[in-house]
Amino acid sequence: MSQHHFEVLIIGAGVSGIGMACHLKRECPGKTFAILERRQSLGGTWDLFRYPGIRSDSDMFTFGYNFRPWTGGKVLADGASIKNYVQETAQENDVARHIRYGLAVKTADWSGVDQCWTLTAEKEVSGEVATFTANFLIGCTGYYNYDQGYKPDFPGESDFKGQIVHPQHWPEDLDYAGKKVVVIGSGATAITLVPTMAEKAAHVTMLQRSPTYLMPLPSTDKVSLFLQKVLPARVAYRITRARNIAISRFLFQRSRKSPNTMRRLFLGIIKRQVDGKADMRHFTPDYNPWDQRLCVVKDGDLFRALKADKASIATDRIEQFTETGIRLTSGEELAADIIVPAIGLDIQMLGGIRPRVDGEEVAMRDKVIYKSVMVEGVPNAGMIFGYTNISWTLKVDIAAEYLCRLMNLMDQRGIHTVVARDTENSRGDDTILGSLNAGYIRRADDRLPRQGTKGPWKSTQNYLEDVKILRFEPIEDGYLEFDGIRSHASDRAPSGFLRPLRSALFGA
Template structure:
């Protein structure tokens, strides 16, 4: 169905937010607070809000960022532990929903299949399937806010393993952890070395007979304190609100300093991290073999372990790390290329995510399908040639939510400006159609490399660069003027011709 043939009885809203995770909840709160006259709904394909924090149920699930920066700027994190478990984060998110009256705006079981823009009508037609009943409905909106992140919720990544079908034990992916899986007293092998694997190892080791983390390539791993002593003192003596604000500033500065230090002096950073690892490991432990990545710090995301729990499990003999490649599965475990066999009752494939741009939603503009990889990201929040659409992708080198807050604030400023100026269409358009581009995320993680061709591109200059620096984005998204020669504001009557030109440019 095209946008022009949509039923005139279709419900129309000013903004449709796709996804009720941490980004979508933030967007809803900002809209309700800053633009209370706007009508909006948050469409969530699943039966509950919370996004990642409702989806992942594997043992030990937690944040790898401190909650004073991973939390929202408008809602203080009151827990004593700054590195929090998944259930605590989910509770925090649902408190945010309740406190801001967002329950009435969230529509569960609403999976968006496709969206189509009509320049004549200056609106999106959104085709939705009810995940619980199979019923299909149509909505229209003036703006789309895509808050679904960049990975598939229904499918994790598992590479092909030779002989997998021969294994007589249990194989599970963390993204689909069975509630009835009992690992107590069993031999467990966790395949992977990223954030999920280093979270699982100490959690499983509490009751398993033994846990082995089998990694092809080591990751950078650093112990961090669960509790932020300074943050708790500030909140005690200055109150929750002021203490939270100061802690947030402190931790933003600390994140920025550490990342900058690692990128500017990678050899020194590597030595420091290895020295810290050696102090937390048993004497004589082969640090060079298992904790010495072949890449520089922050080429991939650094893994944080609260209170060094992974190192404690290794010291206690409850867990071990093996660096090798898998030759094949056997009936009783995994045979490695070195010839060694790891016996296992349970194998956990902590092998990563599958990237999926915009939740797999099909996007068309005036009948022309838009491939995100053919577009260039404007300020990291909009797509070249695509009107009235913003998307939310947070930072990969610090707390995700820091970027989300800024882009929500920017989005509300943008809508207020358009109301004041009488415009109803906003579309980014590069002044130079031949501008050189590169991947949207300059990040070495395997899941990004596998799926980078599904994401938008970035240009070679502002505002077409993807910023991963909070302070730069404060200027770009909060302080700088909304007016930009490469951001076109029009009215509905003049929109079709301009959009057709921009779409042709973006699809070059």
């Protein structure tokens, strides 16, 4: 058994882990660190998913890291391009050599006596066990199970004579040319798969239990391309990034404040897109905008496939699978050679690791999250968790910056331990994912940590507010204990309104 010690251990080499490591190199240049990655390649989501048409569901000008601009005019990038961007970022910032591949972390134990974390990780190829110790632990594993996606046991599933293919485990050699395909689901994966597969398949049917709000978005940003021609590249990037953040925030906030108005807006846009060639009942959800995520339709490709009769939508429930397809509760039967259940993720925190503090297992459901970056009562540990209503990476950057600020303060003052304490019993009922009521979130209620009802325990999902809190407000706010002593709230106020706003829109 080999053993290694680092000042910081990062679990996961996806978008979050690479972002955290880059900020460490830039802001804590003297620290030793390693990234433990279970897979044989970096990229996380963008290495795992290989289904046709896999792409970003957020615009790349806000999805890219704030320290490395996404260039070009492409708004929605394909999975391979995103993985390449993350890989180049890791190489340019000299973090690629710090990744230890093929290591599945099995245990994570904090010792108050030793004031450090001990992790055991198994090399999946050989079965050899390695032990790592660290002063600080940062989880960058996302929030879903990489081993399996969610799939219920459908009635009659064993009777189906065709192929059932889950998007999370897409076969490289799957041939769907000239075949009838049914994609079950109406989320981002289904919205991407249907028009892409329709290019080769005989016909693709999207079977949904209920509709989703859709928004067509061009894959190329002509305004950004123009700005890149007339302005320095970094200036053009900052302007485009600021504009896209502002638009995303506006759509989300207006959906919360005036749901009926935004409902009419979104449905009006879709009505023009389908141009009378599809029943609007398939596009009219029974919930308010942004109660679930808004799905982006690249260049309106789904609507084109529907109008060309290459694809269709069925809104119904499954009665059972048959030998040749799916029978719906309405009695209609959908013929299929291939069925793709694109019906959500299996939520999993910290890659399935169950951390222990002084021998006691941390039950995430019983914990509240501090500033969305630390788990209450868990010492010397951070968690990078992105946004659900705008680009994930916007939160990655500012959360990583905060953790670097925290570790630098501890080093400057010779502090060994830090832990967030909820002495006011602020725990609420909402999970860290907020008020979204998607099925995959409801199914994971027993696994997700909670957010509080007030103060730093409440997750706002508001980028501008989080920039103020994480980038500018003092570390010592009265909620953190340093070496067992509760910090006193600093009297130093945030640096006004304009500086956080300017920083949020145009970068640090």
